[in-house]
Amino acid sequence: MQIDVMDLTPHLPALQVIVPMLCAPLILLLKPRGLAWAGATAAALLSFAIALNMALAVNTGAYFNYDMGGWEAPYGIELSVGAFGALVLLIVTGAGAAAMLAARPSVDSQIEAERQPLFYSAWLLALAGLAGIVVSADAFNIFVFMEISSLASYVLIAGGPDRRALPAVFKYLIMGTIGATFYLIGIGLVYMMTGTLNLADMEARIGDVTDINPILVAAGFITIGLALKAAVFPLHVWLPNAYTHSPHIVTVFLAACATKVAIYVLVRFDFFVFQDNLENHDLQFSLFLMPLALLGILMASAVAMFEGHIKRLLAMSSVAQIGYIILGASFVSEAGLTASAAHMFNHALAKGGLFLAIAGLACHYRDLRLEQLGGAARSMPWTAAAMVICGFSLVGIPGTAGFISKWLLIDAAMDEGRFAWLLVAIIIASSLMALAYVWRIIETLYFKPPVVAEAPAEAPLQLLLVTWLVALANIGFGLFPQFPLALSSAAAQLLLGRAS
């Protein structure tokens, strides 16, 4: 047949989005519910394979450009995947595929059978939307796919049996829509002054704009809008409840990648589009974002230390980790950006693993407050062990993936001149706080007396296997970090290379 001889490599950026997106309606047609899961898993794995394929190609120096509809940019919509994009795509599709592989038992216990095909369909839409944001090089197209992914995530979060998810998701919907609309205003203003929507073309044309005020206001709107989506402190208020009350397996997926994609767009706008053209932009960028990042790291870690619900604890920790990623970017240096990109990857691994383990715990523990989880390690040793590994990775213990990016971040902070010691002190202090909250989890699991009378069994095998896969990846990428690091530093060079 024709397909076999066709080389699909140039079409990969498009297929990355199209495959999960078109599978979303198709799996609604699969009537028996097991098939819906199987179909969705196949689609998610396929899109992971596509992302991996692109990442390998990008690692050897390739750069993907794709003209949708055959219309060259800026007249048509352009897709582009460089090192940074490939890395984020790996995170998104990896999280989507891994969580989907493990999803079956958890979904069966939380969502009625007749609603499951809709759930899996929404999952694929969220995946396609997030991938679509990453590959797109067109400002408005990013908005469209942002809305696809957001709508699908609202659906996913609202899906569980917990009624508290509903107010949480409503808040997310309101704040997410405000964020997206701010972004829309921002690109509207930029479009008004430059007449184009393509990011590269924007960069080229902003320099010619003489009346700079609308552009400055636009930069503000875009930054605030995306910061809302990325849950940058203090705009994170939607995040803790949304993550806490959503179905457990959804938390795995969204915590690992959803906010990072917004940060990706933010960084792209700031470094590709505005950096060159606005006077002192990097200074404003650091002045605005660095204090927020630092405050976010400290406040969120402190709150997490005293949090009683294990999911909310980790959600607050996510806010702190978003702070690290923003902090690295706000250095506007190659080392800082490398650390940021690497931390995106490593945090996804650690947090994904932790939430997978929690999904395992939740199969037997209805109440996920810490005081109810005492002694869980005795009945679920494997799940608890995986949680310990991922927890260490979150803290940044040497030998795990988390250590690598923390080390890079400290390294980058050292170059920051007068305030270097303060930055390093804050990073170390927050790592100690992270150790404290992770230790609270470990203490509960291993050293507290059991609360539940009859000893529950181990988590379902399917879930456990995936959890361990991710836990081992935490160690694997801690010992052999070459591949993500190569992509991260290529990403940093790309971001700054365009800027210099």
Place this chain on the structure above:
Amino acid sequence: MIESAVDVMSWILLFTGGAFVLIGGIGALRLPNFYTRLHAASLTETMATILIFAGMILQAGLSLAALKLLAIMVFLLLTAPTASYALANAALQSGMRPEAESGGEDT
């Protein structure tokens, strides 16, 4: 000559139509209770629709536009009274009584 006659004709139609529109608006604002307001709005609406669209059809001459105008007019003439009827009916069923004399007492 004929053209100018048609023009004058259509201007007159449009002008009276506009007057009816305004009268209807004032009536809907100024009259004392719901049923009288409904009366003012719906009657003038029908008249104004006929006049204005007739005027525009005269301007358009024989063309697709005239046909469309005619269609809009017919649909408006169908829907507007229906809406008024349904409205009056709903109000009546809810227990709101039209008063027998203007400004009369409640029954």
Place this chain on the structure above:
Amino acid sequence: MYTVLSLAILVTMVLALVRALRGPTVYDRVLAVNMFGTKTVLLLAVIAFLFGRPDFLDLALAYALINLVGVLAVLEFIQKKPRKAEAADHD
């Protein structure tokens, strides 16, 4: 001429809006919304002529057809929830 006519329609729209804001009963508001709808149809038709693009009469046609749906939906709603609609007249 069209200008004068469209201004007359605009003024009527203002009057209808005032009625919609004033109430006092739900039915007055529905009446005003309905009036507003038909005036919009007239306005669009007149403006299409004023701009010299009568092919845009499609729009006015769409309005004329859609308007009824909105008004009937409102009435349906009132009758579905009679007690609460009564109670909610004044604001």
Place this chain on the structure above:
Amino acid sequence: MNLLELLGYFNYWVFAIVLSVGLYTVIAKVNLVKKLIGLSIFQSAVFLMYITMDKVEGGTAPIIQKGVENQVFSNPLPQVLILTAIVVGVSTLALGLAIVVRIYEAYGTIEEDEILDAD
């Protein structure tokens, strides 16, 4: 002329005011349906901004008429963007309303503060 030039900015001011009114509703009101209404006003304001910039003086809608020379057309691109954005707005609204209905069923109220008190 000066007044006319100022009026040329009128659309943008209305955009700013309507945007603010919408955002105010979203932030200050505690009723969830009211918040959604505010959200749709907020989004509509942005549509107005985009459509304002597509207008060209003396122009007409970008549907090319046969046999008419030297026509000036307004910009088609913002219109396309806003067509898409309107659809997005309606979709968000429908989803939001579905959530509100479920909240009412679960809590018996759609006032944010009462919901917070209930948990």
Place this chain on the structure above:
Amino acid sequence: MIIIFALFLLSLLVITALAIVRTENLFVAVMLTSIFSLLMAANFFILDAADVALTEAAVGAGITTVIFLSALALTAQREKVVTAGRRPALVVVAVLATLIIYATFDKPRLGDPDAPVHQHLAPWYLENTPELMDFPNVVTAVLGSFRGYDTLGEVFVVFAACIGVLFILGVKPPAGSRYNPDSSGLRHHLIPQVVGRLLIPFIVLFGLYVQFHGEYGPGGGFQAGALIASGVILYALLEGEAAALRAVPQSVLMGLVVGGACLYGGVGLLCILLGGNFLEYSVLLSDPVSGQQLGILLIEAGVGMAVCGALLSIFHAFAARPMRS
């Protein structure tokens, strides 16, 4: 001239928006929203955006109002008055408004032909559409082909909303909820029934006209889908939910949604198989221009199907739901 119209309509818009915020009756707020939407559409129309005005008309005045009302029927109707939290909101909003107004003074004023927006992409679209597509509506050309990928995204946004509403309202309503199909208010009124029945075929017919005339006049798949959906909604209002679901069952609606989305995506994939890029319709036929026309026709059909099915599914999900007692 336009400025006077705009002055009028925009002032009304502001007044309506303020009134919507002030009223405590949600039902009144929804009715005012439909006025707001009519005003918005009139504004779009005088600003030369005929396609957008048609969409706003079909969606804002019709569908949105209906969905709002049927959701309101399932929840509370009055808003509680709360005064706390007003001041911070006012501060935020004031800062925002000042920022935007500050930015306006550097913006090109309304209708300025030298504005950057009118220089770069727009002339290219206006010049090349007649040659590349050979039909007059440039908006449809940009929507369907030049930015066809956005429109694909739009279809999937609607799809996401549809499955989202079905998923979220797929939970059984709480015990004690009732659904009384006979409470329907218009079923026994002769005049609305007769006129409505007369009108429905015309609405559907007009929808089809808008669907297939989109390349020549204002309109296209989305507007057509919304119009046809409102025709069916009218039927549901007059004959009751059950009758409407009998006439167009939920499975057909889902079929329309899935079919429309797949038709659009399938056309794109077909273009890849035929050696082009995704959504590159030129390769569909030997003549690129007719290829483009065929492609746009097909994807517009997909958009129409998906939108019609999705809006109706959403409407039914609300309207057929029992009320919490």
